[in-house]
Amino acid sequence: MAHAAPPGASPVVYRVELARAGATSVAVSLVLPAETEAPAALVIPRAVPMGYSQLEYDRYVSDVAAFGAGGEPLAVAREEGPRWRLGAAGSSVRRVGYRVDLARMERAIFDASGSSRARPRYVGLLGYSVFGYVDGWQARPARLEIEAPGDWPVLTTLAPTAPPALGRAAGDAADFYALADSQVAMGPGLSVLRVDGRVPLYLSAYSEGQADPAFTGGLVARAMDALVSYFGSAPFPHYTAVLELLRPVTPDHEYGFSMEHLDSSHYFFAADEAVGPASPASEQARELFNFAHHIAHAWIPKRAYGEGYFPFSWELAPLLDTIWLSEGFARYVAIDALADTMPESEGRAYRKAKLEGLRTTLAEIPAFIREMPLVPLSRIASTRYSEDFRTGMTLFARGALFAAELDERIRAGSGGPKRFRDAARYLVAWSAAHQRGFRVDELPGLFREATGVETQDVWERWLSH
Ligand SMILES: [Zn+2]
Numbered sequence: 001m002a003h004a005a006p007p008g009a010s011p012v013v014y015r016v017e018l019a020r021a022g023a024t025s026v027a028v029s030l031v032l033p034a035e036t037e038a039p040a041a042l043v044i045p046r047a048v049p050m051g052y053s054q055l056e057y058d059r060y061v062s063d064v065a066a067f068g069a070g071g072e073p074l075a076v077a078r079e080e081g082p083r084w085r086l087g088a089a090g091s092s093v094r095r096v097g098y099r100v101d102l103a104r105m106e107r108a109i110f111d112a113s114g115s116s117r118a119r120p121r122y123v124g125l126l127g128y129s130v131f132g133y134v135d136g137w138q139a140r141p142a143r144l145e146i147e148a149p150g151d152w153p154v155l156t157t158l159a160p161t162a163p164p165a166l167g168r169a170a171g172d173a174a175d176f177y178a179l180a181d182s183q184v185a186m187g188p189g190l191s192v193l194r195v196d197g198r199v200p201l202y203l204s205a206y207s208e209g210q211a212d213p214a215f216t217g218g219l220v221a222r223a224m225d226a227l228v229s230y231f232g233s234a235p236f237p238h239y240t241a242v243l244e245l246l247r248p249v250t251p252d253h254e255y256g257f258s259m260e261h262l263d264s265s266h267y268f269f270a271a272d273e274a275v276g277p278a279s280p281a282s283e284q285a286r287e288l289f290n291f292a293h294h295i296a297h298a299w300i301p302k303r304a305y306g307e308g309y310f311p312f313s314w315e316l317a318p319l320l321d322t323i324w325l326s327e328g329f330a331r332y333v334a335i336d337a338l339a340d341t342m343p344e345s346e347g348r349a350y351r352k353a354k355l356e357g358l359r360t361t362l363a364e365i366p367a368f369i370r371e372m373p374l375v376p377l378s379r380i381a382s383t384r385y386s387e388d389f390r391t392g393m394t395l396f397a398r399g400a401l402f403a404a405e406l407d408e409r410i411r412a413g414s415g416g417p418k419r420f421r422d423a424a425r426y427l428v429a430w431s432a433a434h435q436r437g438f439r440v441d442e443l444p445g446l447f448r449e450a451t452g453v454e455t456q457d458v459w460e461r462w463l464s465h
Helices: 100-109 176-180 215-229 281-296 323-340 344-363 374-381 390-414 421-435 442-449 456-464
Strands: 012-017 025-037 038-045 061-067 077-078 082-084 092-101 117-119 122-126 144-145 153-156 166-171 183-186 191-196 199-205 239-246 257-261 264-270
Touching: 025 100, 038 061, 038 092, 061 077, 077 183, 117 281, 144 176, 153 166, 153 442, 166 176, 166 257, 183 199, 183 239, 191 215, 199 215, 215 239, 215 281, 215 323, 215 421, 257 281, 264 281, 323 344, 323 374, 323 390, 323 421, 344 390, 344 442, 374 456, 390 421, 390 442, 390 456, 421 442, 442 456
Parallel strands: 012 144, 199 239, 239 264
Antiparallel strands: 012 025, 025 092, 038 082, 061 092, 077 082, 117 122, 122 183, 144 166, 153 183, 191 199, 257 264
8 A cells, every 4th residue: 555654663552442231332542652743633534445425424423532641631622524633732642532422323324334333242343433543643553452341252354263352352454544444343142253265264243133154154255265266366364254134223224235345345234134045046146246246346446446545535535537447347357256166158158147237237227327438427426326326336337348348358369368357467466566546547558568458449438438
């Protein structure tokens, strides 16, 4: 990532505490590795990487307090936006504390994938919904320490273990982004499974209905193995799939969404939506694809991305030019990777059926959205991708069909040996080497370098309408 801290820099230490079983808020504190000159700013995210929307997590924060090097309390003032001013000129800030009301957050946010939650036997935290930063310290490593009731199992996706530790857990993140992108799950209702696969893989499950974690874990492992084979290696030391099967909080709450992260992905379903070994094959296949799609995001765009994804703008959702790539190319990668695991004719039929499904999706979208050029549509969807999912569906469907055409061109142009997969791998390596987002106009050249095949006209056609 472009905003790396000096090697060996001491971390900002974050502590999150659930005081007792049944509590519906958590206390968060952060200690800076050195004093910082006041006034400083505490910033709570209003935008989420790949959330493509604004979510005002500062609404659920209260009791903000700041302290100087000697522990003396400092003045704190609410500012415009998701900011608090800490301390007055002439003082310095060392520690900040605040509370987050999880129950209020969950009631207010109807999209289950946007909220943390507290239940009598379970608490699930999305990093970005509870962690803020002191402006200027985002690039520093972050150390996370979690304290829970002594008999509660605790899991952080930063350092998963099975079984999870009791009462406390800790983990390290490279920077605020990696901390905010992680999740915490805890409580006697939590079950954590270590799943056999090509990378250390964990399934964290909480269910208010029927669930079969072993079956689900098997699907996650199949999806993961397909993606690791596709990209040739795994860019993470471990990976966690977090599953929550929930009873709806109100009829307005929506379930069924998933969210991808650097080293994890999170699946939020209604309690009666569990897929198990007795479910129809079509439902099992849909679930497998959903896992593959979200795992594919760990590469695209989490580690190969267009401008605007990193460094991330936490206060205002960034306007992105490349959502069709992040969502569409990753969707095609999932299709292609799963097809690779099948016998050749079956794989060909699978790919064809999936692409046909995307064309059907597109046909049902009003023409004024369906026909909008991809880059302007991407900018519009940057803040309303799921709120008006017609924008999201158009971007992922056209993006995936675009990738499929690039794949055909590359296979034909190279006489067989090269394919879209080579370009996808190349983009990941290029991003690791360059530590920046690519621009749209750089992509045809990168595809040429990756495959030796000219695809410029395909790009021009897909991007011009
Ligand atoms: Zn996606």
